[in-house]
Amino acid sequence: MIQKRTLYYSLAFLCILSLTGCSTPAGDRPFYIKNLAKSDIDLVADAHIDEINRLSRELTIKLYQRNPRELAKAPAGTSIDDRLALIFNTPRIINHPELFYRYGIDSFPLVFDPNFTGDRVFALMIGISGMFHAAYNYQDQFFLFDSLDQQKLYNSARNLEIIIWRLSHLKLPSGEPFLLTNGVSDDGIFNLSFERLFGKMIAHQDMMARIISDKTNRTVNKAFFSLATTALFPI
Template sequence: MPVLGLSRRGSWVSGLLLFSVLALSGCSTRQDHQSIISNQSPIKPSEFFQSHADRMATLGMRNNLNSLYRLMDKLYLRNPREWRKTGLADVQTAKRAVHRAIEQDQPLPQLGGRTDIAALSYALSAEYQGDRVGAFIYALASMLITAHGGRTEYYMSDTLDPQFIHNAARNIEKASWMLAQRTDAGGTPWLLSNEISAEGRNLSYAVEFGKIVARLDLLTDVLDERYRRMGVSYAQGLLFMNFLPVQ
């Protein structure tokens, strides 16, 4: 009887593991456009397979992409000449093209296939002559997604490297500074953004970048602590000679 019970328990556990693997394989890797722009995510069954850190990373990515989209809106508003370089009918069509490229992992044609930091370096170079707003926002989003393992939704089967996410935060800081400092040969900024002048003050761009950096740094700390606690728990078990539970 005990042997039969053990066999049944093993079958039950195997079935649960198989169900988990199949369920995780069916989980999406990308958040949908509506969730990103509304900053709200409907409750989904797949959340069962997310740890607290996974959920935090998913919400952080959603909010960071939303911040980048707001920055794109503001940059196009102050720099309308940029979207006109695309040859598209209007600014809304230009924005949708960038959204699609980010959310469906489709590199922007004008970047020549470049993604993440290669695209960011090119978009902020003197050699680039295309729509600098779209290229800049796409490159930042691509860099963030690459740092998070190429996904925008995360589950227990995923591994996030806190060092890469920390590096992404520093890249955002550098890109924000470059946006404010880079000018053409005549001293005119490539893109108008923050402004402190007699006409008024507008630091909303810096504020939005600051939000992204803060979210990334918080996630870095959470991931570091999660992995540290796993090590501490294991060390405590050795120190106090605690056996691990078997049922």
């Protein structure tokens, strides 16, 4: 990985030697040397990763605000900021003893296990963020010789649809939902903020899958499936 990254920056350095100047006009976006080693698709992928991470962080905060009992299950003194750091800091931590060292889609069964006594929000967001992390080859940035798999991107969007269905329909033995998401407030206003966030994430993954499919001229296998019965797709 280090040799590969060194090659990228060497390429960028050789490119910049051929330039007579790289000043940034007032009001334009800043110029980064590393971007010389990126194609347009790489820059688009970087932007999608940044937005997916931003939406995932927003979702994590909203889930803890809606389900404060889950944060209380975390080790004493754990704050929402602590959880955000564990989930999103770079480099990513993918081994979490609280979740029996599960990551990505392997974490989802814990969310819907009545016998799981840990933090379900943490399990859910390690599942969602880890699934997207895997769909982008566990990378935070892309360069000229990197590639993406359109099927993984597409599958991650379908998996999120399945998880949303489970959050809405699966219940604890007591009849309560495993996690509270959308609902009606005390003043009768229906809260759809979670649905909007999930929808944006699905749209980003579908768009990125289409971009990569068009670039590689490879089709996406769009299999018909049932939200209620289909197992999660591999990433």
